[in-house]
Amino acid sequence: MKIFKEYGYYKELIERHIMDFIPEIEPNSKTLYDSMHYSLENGGKRIRPAMLLAACDLSGGDVAQALPYACAIEYIHTYSLIHDDLPSMDDDDMRRGAPTNHVAFGEAVAILAGDGLLTSAFEAMNKDMLIYFDSPELLKRRIRASYEISKGAGCKGMVAGQIADIESENKSASKELIDDIHLNKTAALMVAAVKAGAYLGGAGKELVADLESYGENIGLAFQIADDIQDTLEDRGGATADSGTIRNRPAYPTLYGLDESRKRFEGVIGNARKIIAPYYDNAEFFVELIDMIIGLAERGQIAADDKA
Ligand code: GRG
Secondary structure: OOOOOOHHHHHHHHHHHOOOOOOOOOHHHHHHHHHHHHHHOOOOOOHHHHHHHHHHHHOOOOHHHHHHHHHHHHHHHHHHHHHHHOOOOOOOOEEOOEEOHHHHHOHHHHHHHHHHHHHHHHHHHHHHHHOOOOOHHHHHHHHHHHHHHHHHHOOOOHHHHHHHHHHOOOOOOOHHHHHHHHHHHHHHHHHHHHHHHHHHHOOOHHHHHHHHHHHHHHHHHHHHHHHHHHHHHHHOOOOOOOOOOOOOOOHHHHHOHHHHHHHHHHHHHHHHHHHHHHHHHOHHHHHHHHHHHHHHHHOOOOHHHHO
16 A cells, blocks of 8 residues: 655645645735735646655654644745845746746845745744643653744744855855755755654654755755756846846856756765665655656756746
8 A cells, every 4th residue: 555645645635735834924025925826836846845744754643743843944935035036136037937026026025035934933933832832752752843934034044044045156266155055055954844744743853854854955965956957048148037047156067067067966866875774665756866867857846947
């Protein structure tokens, strides 16, 4: 009997519940709701929440109970994309084949939509914790999950990666700096997703550590593939929808395209090795590796903003 599910199963579950943990918004704040809803329902791949649910499953947990945390991580990811697209950051007009949030709603509303999504993530997780006051073990798992998500999203995770990335623009960066930027900007939230799922499912130390390394390697693979794609578009004369490709340090600039491809294969190989002992029960994590290779080959990582 097949117990463990595939990406499509998790994605569908997330799609069905994605608005469930957004607080009921007053009529006076309807624009805020519309703007948050616009970006949440705008065709993301839902990779991070699927990672969280699959890690919970692999650890023996109940995915239905992990939904507030899965949706929280997608709210955080969505806020990061809205803010990253702003004129003061990447200045992108299109994402996932549609106008970016600030183009559709204006800059002030887009900033507030990001703020609303970020805070809704913590509201969703804290509200869930309130249910478990009388079950210390279950409450502990939830506090751990929420802490991992805060850490991955915060000043030692994604936000740290973003500031280092911004400050390295038009400068030459060392290989260490570029690894550090990508580990924080892209991998940290993926690591948070699998660790949070593992804690929610009651995983032991070894599984938590394996999932953490898997998340790191997958995050790096994601970012290297994105960099390769940017470089190829640049060389082919294709432009992003915004018409600019920022001059930030990227793997191909430092390593060259061939070496970057080798590095991509290296981190993908690491992820395969880490997950191998769990193969019988880790269908999603193998599928995710193949999916990232496919996205990289088709140039579809963060793609839809370049369509
Ligand atoms: C604004 C604090 C702050 C952080 C922004 C995520 C991020 C940090 C910037 C995005 C830059 C970028 C395009 C990085 C490449 C890797 C990446 C995160 C791609 C987007 O993730 P997908 O492909 O997105 O999972 P979808 O559209 O499927 O949700």
